[in-house]
Amino acid sequence: xxxxxxxxxxxxxxxxxxxxxxxxxxxxxxxxxxxxxxxxxxxxxxxxxxxxxxxxxxxxxxxxxxxxxxxxxxxxxxxxxxxxxxxxxxxxxxxxxxxxxxxxxxxxxxxxxxxxxxxxxxxxxxxxxxxxxxxxxxxxxxxxxxxxxxxxxxxxxxxxxxxxxxxxxxxxxxxxxxxxxxxxxxxxxxxxxxxxxxxxxxxxxxxxxxxxxxxxxxxxxxxxxxxxxxxxxxxxxxxxxxxxxxxxxxxxxxxxxxxxxxxxxxxxxxxxxxxxxxxxxxxxxxxxxxxxxxxxxxxxxxxxxxxxxxxxxxxxxxxxxxxxxxxxxxxxxxxxxxxxxxxxxxxxxxxxxxxxxxxxxxxxxxxxxxxxxxxxxxxxxxxxxxxxxxxxxxxxxxxxxxxxxxxxxxxxxxxxxxxxxxxxxxxxxxxxxxxxxxxxxxxxxxxxxxxxxxxxxxxxxxxxxxxxxxxxxxxxxxxxxxxxxxxxxxxxxxxxxxxxxxxxxxxxxxxxxxxxxxxxxxxxxxxxxxxxxxxxxxxxxxxxxxxxxxxxxxxxxxxxxxxxxxxxxxxxxxxxxxxxxxxxxxxxxxxxxxxxxxxxxxxxxxxxxxxxxxxxxxxxxxxxxxxxxxxxxx
Ligand code: NAP
Numbered sequence: 001x002x003x004x005x006x007x008x009x010x011x012x013x014x015x016x017x018x019x020x021x022x023x024x025x026x027x028x029x030x031x032x033x034x035x036x037x038x039x040x041x042x043x044x045x046x047x048x049x050x051x052x053x054x055x056x057x058x059x060x061x062x063x064x065x066x067x068x069x070x071x072x073x074x075x076x077x078x079x080x081x082x083x084x085x086x087x088x089x090x091x092x093x094x095x096x097x098x099x100x101x102x103x104x105x106x107x108x109x110x111x112x113x114x115x116x117x118x119x120x121x122x123x124x125x126x127x128x129x130x131x132x133x134x135x136x137x138x139x140x141x142x143x144x145x146x147x148x149x150x151x152x153x154x155x156x157x158x159x160x161x162x163x164x165x166x167x168x169x170x171x172x173x174x175x176x177x178x179x180x181x182x183x184x185x186x187x188x189x190x191x192x193x194x195x196x197x198x199x200x201x202x203x204x205x206x207x208x209x210x211x212x213x214x215x216x217x218x219x220x221x222x223x224x225x226x227x228x229x230x231x232x233x234x235x236x237x238x239x240x241x242x243x244x245x246x247x248x249x250x251x252x253x254x255x256x257x258x259x260x261x262x263x264x265x266x267x268x269x270x271x272x273x274x275x276x277x278x279x280x281x282x283x284x285x286x287x288x289x290x291x292x293x294x295x296x297x298x299x300x301x302x303x304x305x306x307x308x309x310x311x312x313x314x315x316x317x318x319x320x321x322x323x324x325x326x327x328x329x330x331x332x333x334x335x336x337x338x339x340x341x342x343x344x345x346x347x348x349x350x351x352x353x354x355x356x357x358x359x360x361x362x363x364x365x366x367x368x369x370x371x372x373x374x375x376x377x378x379x380x381x382x383x384x385x386x387x388x389x390x391x392x393x394x395x396x397x398x399x400x401x402x403x404x405x406x407x408x409x410x411x412x413x414x415x416x417x418x419x420x421x422x423x424x425x426x427x428x429x430x431x432x433x434x435x436x437x438x439x440x441x442x443x444x445x446x447x448x449x450x451x452x453x454x455x456x457x458x459x460x461x462x463x464x465x466x467x468x469x470x471x472x473x474x475x476x477x478x479x480x481x482x483x484x485x486x487x488x489x490x491x492x493x494x495x496x497x498x499x500x501x502x503x504x505x506x507x508x509x510x511x512x513x514x515x516x517x518x519x520x521x522x523x524x525x526x527x528x529x530x531x532x533x534x535x536x537x538x539x540x541x542x543x544x545x546x547x548x549x550x551x552x553x554x555x556x557x558x559x560x561x562x563x564x565x566x567x568x569x570x571x572x573x574x575x576x577x578x579x580x581x582x583x584x585x586x587x588x589x590x591x592x593x594x595x596x597x598x599x600x601x602x603x604x605x606x607x608x609x610x611x612x613x614x615x616x617x618x619x620x621x622x623x624x625x626x627x628x629x630x631x632x633x634x
Pocket of ligand 1: 023045181182183184185270276278291308309310311312313314330331332334336434458482483484485597598599
């Protein structure tokens with residue numbers, strides 16, 4: 001806002017998230033009585049979080065904020081001293097709508113970042129800790145996790161090289177360009193904690209915006225010169241004599257061997273397309289492509305198009321293409337749960353953007369609210385109650401209650417198309433698979449005259465179309481596969497040979513496991529980001545996991561120097577105990593239930609993707625590696 005006036009502030013405040021504004025008022029005025037415990041924020045998934053705040057109460061809060069902001073931003077009244085921790089806790093409890101358990105407090109204070117400090121930035125450097133040593137790292141992948149690892153390791157004085165197969169940074173945000181691709185986590189949560197953007201144009205911004213964000217972060221942190229683009233890692237071998245990783249890379253046909261002390265895989269889980277194992281798949285004579293390899297040269301307009309799959313990707317591109325194609329046939333095996341998200345495609349208003357940037361602490365509290373609402377605040381709803389005696393469509397009374405509320409919302413949308421009900425209401429418990437964000441466009445697309453949903457299983461693909469098991473045959477000009485990724489085949493694009501020449505995938509035998517998703521016995525100085533059992537279902541942001549994981553990796557580099565060691569390797573017993581605990585805990589979660597199938601489970605049925613506990617636990621266990629859990633080679 002160029003000319004800040006009382007009127008311009010008043011206009012901006014019309015877009016305020018009132019609970020976050022109440023929290024900010026406490027900081028603006030030093031007065032905690034601006035919190036109105038009788039009007040707590042509501043976490044109902046369905047609304048905008050203002051709860052049932054009467055208009056008069058909203059107006060009153062806006063007026064108080066207007067006065068405080070005029071005093072501070074126009075009249076120059078300094079902010080009062082930062083509130084004491086007891087008051088911050090009071091605000092946290094208010095925003096969360098519960099008494100936040102004590103063990104959450106340090107975690108949430110860090111997440112809030114009210115002191116403006118980048119708490120996860122390393123507070124040490126190689127040259128001060130061990131002046132005679134150098135440390136180097138090779139990072140595989142320049143997506144969200146790889147860039148993050150590079151930033152943090154460089155902050156600690158570790159020399160990094162990033163090897164990236166693509167010609168650009170961004171990983172998944174570079175590769176997925178299908179129509180309608182956008183982040184399905186609120187953008188004000190989906191960003192590095194230390195690089196908040198006040199400028200997200202939408203609450204769930206589109207892929208080009210996300211790609212720009214990661215490009216911008218790479219440029220700002222001077223990373224591009226450390227990236228070898230269009231270079232593929234073929235394999236990595238641990239050289240025991242030298243205690244180095246030797247990494248074979250190829251670039252434009254030329255092979256080279258690189259060396260580093262640390263090897264960090266940041267290749268992601270969701271980038272190797274999975275095409276369904278259907279007879280005759282390759283015989284199809286029309287155009288056929290996967291959502292993550294979208295053929296922008298193929299014009300689908302006026303064509304007869306088949307879409308296979310109804311996961312998060314199809315959910316985004318089907319509504320985009322439905323109105324353009326002649327006919328669209330959606331082959332659905334399992335419907336996703338629809339999570340009502342009215343602002344899914346909405347712009348962030350100018351007033352909200354102004355507040356995020358200029359109202360002290362407003363952005364932090366808004367992020368905190370999103371964080372709690374989407375993660376640990378709803379964790380219990382997707383946890384099985386052993387005493388639950390209802391049917392298998394739910395796992396607890398709370399889960400059943402949520403189910404009923406979601407079904408009601410779906411029902412409202414189905415309206416005049418009752419045949420859809422049995423097609424789109426999942427029979428598995430909510431939380432079994434990733435819930436997709438719904439603002440009505442999905443069911444509106446399925447209700448179109450030119451759209452058909454087929455649930456009869458696919459029997460075969462022929463040169464002209466698709467045949468289902470009931471004998472029906474449909475002809476198509478194009479098939480789009482929204483069939484996901486080979487997520488449980490971790491690191492499938494390269495080989496990693498650890499101590500004794502053991503190859504990582506040979507060790508795993510199709511059942512990838514790691515300690516904290518990060519480190520594997522027999523593979524010294526090797527770390528994975530977004531590795532086994534670090535995925536989340538109750539939404540949260542995977543960036544949070546990567547930030548925790550990277551802190552641990554940087555901590556491991558420090559541990560090497562502290563111990564005067566050349567390498568460290570997690571103890572087998574530590575790894576095994578952790579994995580046994582993971583398996584037991586996953587069995588209690590919605591996604592671990594026997595009848596639920598998803599990419600979270602590997603071919604053997606084990607949940608190899610998901611973290612089963614609240615986020616606070618990953619934060620705590622990744623604060624720093626414990627020396628006692630490792631074997632050191634000095
Ligand atoms: P996905 O969730 O694995 O969905 C694949 C879909 O294909 C499922 O509906 C699956 O059915 C179906 N399918 C697979 N083989 C089939 C066959 N032979 N016949 C019929 N249907 C078949 O893949 P995705 O949609 O690409 O999403 C993967 C993950 O990527 C998401 O869970 C999410 O974490 C991430 N993602 C994020 C965003 C975002 O943030 N914007 C967008 C897209 C994806 P079943 O369910 O029965 O297996």
